[in-house]
Amino acid sequence: MDANDAHDPLTIAERWMDDGRMVALATVVETWGSAPRPVGSHLVIDGEGNFHGSVSGGCVEGAVIGEAMEVIGNGEPRLLEFGVADETAWRVGLSCGGRIRVYVERVG
Amino acid sequence: MDPYLLRKLNTERAARRAVIHLTDLGDGRDRVVREGDPVAGPLGAAVESAFRSGKSAIVAAEDRNFFLNVHLPPARIVVIGAVHISQALAQMAKVAGFDITIIDPRTAFATEERFADVDLVADWPEDVLPARPLDAYTALVAVTHDPKIDDFPLSQALSTGCFYIGALGSRKTHARRVERLKALGHSDSEIATISAPIGLDIGAASPAEIAVAILADIVAHLRRRPLLGAVS
Structure with a gap:
C-alpha cells in the first residue's frame, strides 16, 4: 500500500504511537488456498481495541484484536493460525476455505 | 517492533x-x-x-x-509526449497496474478530451519534474521526437536511474540524440541503457501495438532489473 495513503496501517501505527497510544501490529505472514488478504497485509490495533486495516477481510479480525490486546499487555509476540481445518473454525474461521498465519507484535 | x-x-x-x-x-x-x-x-x-x-x-x-x-514503491510510468501512442499506453498501463503521468507542453496535444481520466500535465518537463522527481521505480518514456521536449527528461532519467528509459525515433534520430546526451555529460554505458528503438521488437505497426511493445518492455525491465548496489 502507498505510504502516502491516509489509510495506510503503518502510517496510522506511527501516528497512534506519537499520540501516546499503546499499539500492536498484526501481519499476514503465510497463506494457503484462497486467502482474502495477501501476505504482508497489516491490521493495526490500539490498547482500546480501535483498529485499522485488515488481515482477512473481516472473518477473523475480532479474534486477532483480542489477541493483540494481550500482546500489548505482556509484550510477547505471537503467531496465530486461522482456517476451516482449525478447531476454532466453529467460532472464527475463514468462510473462503483458506488458511492464514498472522504474526502479532507490540510496537515499542 | x-x-x-x-x-x-x-x-x-x-x-x-x-x-x-x-x-x-x-x-x-x-x-x-x-x-x-x-x-x-x-x-x-x-x-x-x-x-x-x-x-x-x-x-x-x-x-x-x-x-x-x-x-516496493509502486512502479509508475512518466510519458513525455501526449501523442497517439500515449493515448493507448495510458489505458493499457492502468490495466497492468501502473500509475501513469503524461507530460507535454504542447497544449494542442495535451487536451482533456484526448486524455480523459489520465494524469495529464500540459507543461514543460523542466517545470514539472522538480516537483515530481523521477526515481528508480519510474519508467520514462519519451515519444515527442522533439529534442527541445525529450532531452531534458531523458537526461534526468539517466541521472536518477529510472528502471526503464525508452525513446522513440529512428536509428538516425537516436544517433543524433546520443551525441546530444554525451554533450550533456552522460557516458556511453549510461546512454546504452536507453531502449531505442523503443519497445520490445514484436513488429508493432499501429500506435496501440507500439504501446503494447513499450509496456512489455517496461515489465521486462521491472522484473529483471539489477538491484541497487549490485555489481553489474
Whole structure:
C-alpha cells in the first residue's frame, strides 16, 4: 500500500504511537488456498481495541484484536493460525476455505 | 517492533525507496533492510530475490524462520509526449497496474478530451519534474521526437536511474540524440541503457501495438532489473 495513503496501517501505527497510544501490529505472514488478504497485509490495533486495516477481510479480525490486546499487555509476540481445518473454525474461521498465519507484535 | 524501526520503515516508503522489514519469528527481533544493504549468507540471497520479485514470504535460514515483508514503491510510468501512442499506453498501463503521468507542453496535444481520466500535465518537463522527481521505480518514456521536449527528461532519467528509459525515433534520430546526451555529460554505458528503438521488437505497426511493445518492455525491465548496489 502507498505510504502516502491516509489509510495506510503503518502510517496510522506511527501516528497512534506519537499520540501516546499503546499499539500492536498484526501481519499476514503465510497463506494457503484462497486467502482474502495477501501476505504482508497489516491490521493495526490500539490498547482500546480501535483498529485499522485488515488481515482477512473481516472473518477473523475480532479474534486477532483480542489477541493483540494481550500482546500489548505482556509484550510477547505471537503467531496465530486461522482456517476451516482449525478447531476454532466453529467460532472464527475463514468462510473462503483458506488458511492464514498472522504474526502479532507490540510496537515499542 | 521497535518504534524507531517503524519510523524508519515509513520514512523510506514515503520517499519511494525499496525496503524489507525482516522479522525473526522465533524471538521477534527485527530490522529494516534497504535495497543495496549487504545481508550475509543464505538470508542475503533470499533478501535479494525478494527485492526483485516484490513478494513477501517466510524464509527458513540458519535453522530459523524469518518473515520478509517487502515494501516496493509502486512502479509508475512518466510519458513525455501526449501523442497517439500515449493515448493507448495510458489505458493499457492502468490495466497492468501502473500509475501513469503524461507530460507535454504542447497544449494542442495535451487536451482533456484526448486524455480523459489520465494524469495529464500540459507543461514543460523542466517545470514539472522538480516537483515530481523521477526515481528508480519510474519508467520514462519519451515519444515527442522533439529534442527541445525529450532531452531534458531523458537526461534526468539517466541521472536518477529510472528502471526503464525508452525513446522513440529512428536509428538516425537516436544517433543524433546520443551525441546530444554525451554533450550533456552522460557516458556511453549510461546512454546504452536507453531502449531505442523503443519497445520490445514484436513488429508493432499501429500506435496501440507500439504501446503494447513499450509496456512489455517496461515489465521486462521491472522484473529483471539489477538491484541497487549490485555489481553489474
